[in-house]
Amino acid sequence: MEEKNRGNFSGSLGFILSAVGSAVGLGNLWGFPYKMGANGGFPFLIIYLVFVIFCGVVVMGLEMAIGRKTGKSPVLAMASLGSKYKFVGWLSVLCPIIISGFYSVLIGYSVRYTWGFLLEMVGGNGFDGMGGGDFFGAYTAEPMQVLLFTVITLAFCGLIVAGGISGGIEKFNKVGIPGLFVLLIVIIVYNFTLPGASQGLTYMFTSKGMAMAGTEFNFFNACRVAAGQMLFSCSLGMGIMITFGSYMDPKENISKNAWVIPAADTTAAIMAGLAIFPAVFAQGGTPNGGVGLLFITLHDTFTSMGSIGNVIGFLFYVLVIFAGVSSLISLMEVASAHFIDSNEAKGKPVSRKNAVLVMTLIIFVLSIPICLDMLGGGATSQLPLVSKIGCLVDTYDFFTEGIMMPLAAILMCLIVGWVKGPQWYEEEMEKHGNKIVGKAFFRISIKYITPILMTFVLISLALSYLGI
Ligand code: PHE
Numbered sequence: 183m184e185e186k187n188r189g190n191f192s193g194s195l196g197f198i199l200s201a202v203g204s205a206v207g208l209g210n211l212w213g214f215p216y217k218m219g220a221n222g223g224f225p226f227l228i229i230y231l232v233f234v235i236f237c238g239v240v241v242m243g244l245e246m247a248i249g250r251k252t253g254k255s256p257v258l259a260m261a262s263l264g265s266k267y268k269f270v271g272w273l274s275v276l277c278p279i280i281i282s283g284f285y286s287v288l289i290g291y292s293v294r295y296t297w298g299f300l301l302e303m304v305g306g307n308g309f310d311g312m313g314g315g316d317f318f319g320a321y322t323a324e325p326m327q328v329l330l331f332t333v334i335t336l337a338f339c340g341l342i343v344a345g346g347i348s349g350g351i352e353k354f355n356k357v358g359i360p361g362l363f364v365l366l367i368v369i370i371v372y373n374f375t376l377p378g379a380s381q382g383l384t385y386m387f388t389s390k391g392m393a394m395a396g397t398e399f400n401f402f403n404a405c406r407v408a409a410g411q412m413l414f415s416c417s418l419g420m421g422i423m424i425t426f427g428s429y430m431d432p433k434e435n436i437s438k439n440a441w442v443i444p445a446a447d448t449t450a451a452i453m454a455g456l457a458i459f460p461a462v463f464a465q466g467g468t469p470n471g472g473v474g475l476l477f478i479t480l481h482d483t484f485t486s487m488g489s490i491g492n493v494i495g496f497l498f499y500v501l502v503i504f505a506g507v508s509s510l511i512s513l514m515e516v517a518s519a520h521f522i523d524s525n526e527a528k529g530k531p532v533s534r535k536n537a538v539l540v541m542t543l544i545i546f547v548l549s550i551p552i553c554l555d556m557l558g559g560g561a562t563s564q565l566p567l568v569s570k571i572g573c574l575v576d577t578y579d580f581f582t583e584g585i586m587m588p589l590a591a592i593l594m595c596l597i598v599g600w601v602k603g604p605q606w607y608e609e610e611m612e613k614h615g616n617k618i619v620g621k622a623f624f625r626i627s628i629k630y631i632t633p634i635l636m637t638f639v640l641i642s643l644a645l646s647y648l649g650i
Contacts, residue, residue, distance in 0.1 A: 188429070188522060189346040189347035189348060189349075190348065190431070191347055191348060191426075191429050192348040192352060193431070194434060196352040197426070197429075197430055197431070197434060197439070198439065198443070199352070199355040199359045199360075200347075200351055200426065200508075200512070201426055201439065201443045202446045202447065203351075203354075203355040203511075204417045204509050204511075204512030205415060205417045205443055205444070205446070205447040206362065206446070206447055206450040206505055206508070207285075207415075207417075207506055207509030207510075208288055208289070208476070208502065208505065208506050208509070209411065209451075209509075210415055210451040210454050210505065211454045211458075211476065211501070211502055211505055212454075212458075212472070212475050212476040213411055213414070214455065215451070215458055215459060215475075216469060216470075216475050217407050217408075217411055218230070219385050219386060219391040219394070219455075219459070220395040220469075221397070221399065221400075221403065221407055222389060222391070222392055222399040222404055223386060223388050223389050223390070224387055224388055224391075225389065225404065226407075226408060227387075229404050229405055229408045230411070230412060230448075233405075233408050233409050233412040233635065234416070234444050234448055235444075236632060236635055237409065237413070237418075237627075237632050237635055237636060238413075238416045238418060239440050239620075240440075240624060240627040240628055241413075241418045241419065241594065241595070242418060242423055242439070242440040242443055243437050244594055244607060244628060245418065245421070245422075245423035245424045245427060245594070246423050246424075246426070246427035246430065246440065247427065247598075247607040247610045248260075248424050248594065248598070248607075249423065249425060249426065249428040249430070250427040250430045250432065250436065251606075251609075251610040253428050254523055255271075255275075255421070255424065255425050255519040255520045255523045256272075256275050256421030256424045256425065256520065257272055257520055257524065258271065258524065259271060259424050259428070263601075264597070264601070267593075267597055270590055270593045273589060274419070274420050274424065274516070275421055275516060275517065277419070277586050277587060277590070278420050278421065278422065278512075278514075278516040278517055279513075279517050279544060279545060279548065280578050280581065280582050281420070281513055281578065281582050282513045282514060282545040282549075283549045283551075283552055283578060284549070284552045284574075284579070285509065285510055285513065286545060286549050287332045287549050287552045287553060287575075288473070288506065289332075289335045289502070289503060290328060290330075290331030290332035290333075290334065290335045291321075291322075291331065292499050292503050292506060293331045293334060293499075293503060294321065294327075294331050295477065295481065295495070295499040295502075296496060296499040296502075298317075299484070299493075299495040299496035300496055302492040302495075303489075303492040303493060303496055309481070313481075313482060313485065314477070314479065314480075314481035314482035315478050317481065318474075318477050318481070322556050322557050322559070323556055323559060325553040325554050325556060325560075328553045328556075329549070329553045332546075332549050332553060335507075336542050336545060336546055336549070337542075339507055339510045339514055339542075340514065340538050340539070342354050343511050343514045343515055343518055343538045344534060344535045344538040344539075346534060347515075350511075351511050351512070351515060354507065354508065354511065355508055358504045358507065358508050359504075362450075362501055362504045362505055362508075363453075365498075365500065365501040365504070366450070366454065366501065368497065369457040369497065369498060369501070370457050372494060373456065373457060373460040373461050373464070376460060376464035377464060378463055379460030379461070380460070381394075381463035381464075382455075382456070382458075382460030382462065382463045382464070383456075383459075383460065385459050385463065385469055386452075386455045386456075386459055402642045402646075403642075403646065405638070405639060405642060406639055406642045409635070409636070409639040410584055410588075411583075413588065414582075415447055415451060416443070416444050416447050417512060418587065419586070419588060419590040419591040419594075420582070420586070420587055420590065421590075422512050425515060425519045426512070428519075432613050432614060433613075435611075435616040435617075435619075436611045436616070437611050437616070437617075437619045437620065437621075437624070438619050441620075458475070461480075461484075461487075461494075462475075462479055462480070465482070465487065467479050467482060473557065480495070480498065514538065514541060514545065517541040517544070517545070518534065518537045518538045518541045519537075521537040522534060522537045525537075552575060552578070555574035555575070557575065558572070558574075560574070570647075571647075584643050585640070588636045588639055588640050588643075589640065591632070591636050592636045595628050595629070595632045595633045595636075596633055598628060599628040599629040599633075600629065604624075604625050607628075608621070
């Protein structure tokens with residue numbers, strides 16, 4: 183019964199594609215490129231890579247080892263390390279549930295835009311005759327419409343997750359992830375034919391980017407932004423890789439995957455920048471960040487390209503949907519796996535379908551305030567804490583990416599590195615004669631480098647929140 187509800191990956195490729203599918207998402211497509219441009223361009227890239235290597239690779243390996251060794255989802259996995267560590271698992275389960283609450287809304291926006299460009303392509307009126315800013319403002323100000331597209335997204339993802347690991351998640355990713363990379367390449371190649379596209383490269387890869395974005399370089403801020411972005415982008419510190427690890431074949435080389443997945447994620451992030459900025463600059467746009475970049479700026483960019491813009495726009499938003507769905511299904515999987523495992527442990531087994539249904543409903547409820555908040559236009563954004571952070575999406579993000587994820591990462595390193603000792607995870611990584619790629623590197627990082635870097639990030643976040 184347990185096996186039937188839990189499921190397993192059918193092989194290496196399915197696992198890697200699903201882990202990359204989880205990692206590559208909206209964070210790569212819009213978060214990374216604009217944060218890079220606004221925080222120093224090339225220097226930011228270097229800082230980001232330091233975090234990817236010394237925190238991303240390490241935590242990725244650790245989470246997969248915890249998952250496979252215990253064979254459980256985060257709460258039970260951490261509890262089997264010691265009952266007092268159960269709360270670390272809880273941090274990791276709550277995070278994906280909260281993130282799904284806004285992530286599903288953002289994918290819903292992309293569904294609306296895909297539909298819009300499809301209509302324009304066949305000669306219809308996809309955006310009510312409005313330009314980027316006006317349409318986005320009008321659309322987000324109608325919570326019922328936004329909610330409708332969110333429901334479509336959640337229902338679609340719920341069905342995939344209900345299909346199980348090899349029958350649903352893997353199947354989607356085997357098509358979706360190669361498709362995503364192909365679409366990225368098509369758009370990048372097209373971009374390079376545009377006049378003025380080289381400004382996009384200047385923006386991304388030189389320190390001139392700061393002036394173009396109208397920002398100044400601040401080392402501490404760049405570190406904080408890079409670290410949060412890295413955790414979010416690699417899907418770390420929230421139990422995803424613990425859960426995926428629990429479905430992983432024992433023959434699989436964990437340490438190798440721990441290098442490959444962040445590398446693929448970082449490559450996708452840089453490619454996303456190449457798919458966005460040359461076009462933005464070629465059409466005389468400005469590199470404004472956040473949701474505005476992904477929807478308002480790009481909408482205007484595609485529209486100004488004439489009829490080919492409708493095709494490129496359509497392809498681009500299909501790409502966003504692929505990337506978003508493959509990430510959202512991993513978030514929903516963690517939540518559902520927790521529900522399946524915890525009921526199993528209580529001796530009240532629940533079917534995968536029912537577990538997914540319950541979790542989808544919980545996520546739906548969490549997405550309602552996000553829709554009603556209208557990206558800062560609603561009453562919720564006036565609440566004292568929320569208004570200090572930004573809007574409600576920023577608040578969900580602040581608690582997860584800013585606090586819970588780094589905290590979970592630090593605690594996992596300390597528990598495994600200091601309490602359990604390196605043999606605990608090395609034994610798992612070396613199963614079936616696998617060699618650990620960077621054994622000494624993992625040892626030193628888990629004990630010292632990763633927790634120190636992550637603590638530094640948490641402290642700089644607290645200081646920046648307090649305005650120091
Ligand atoms: N990593 C995904 C992205 O970059 C988002 C995500 C976050 C997915 C957390 C799963 C878990 O968009």
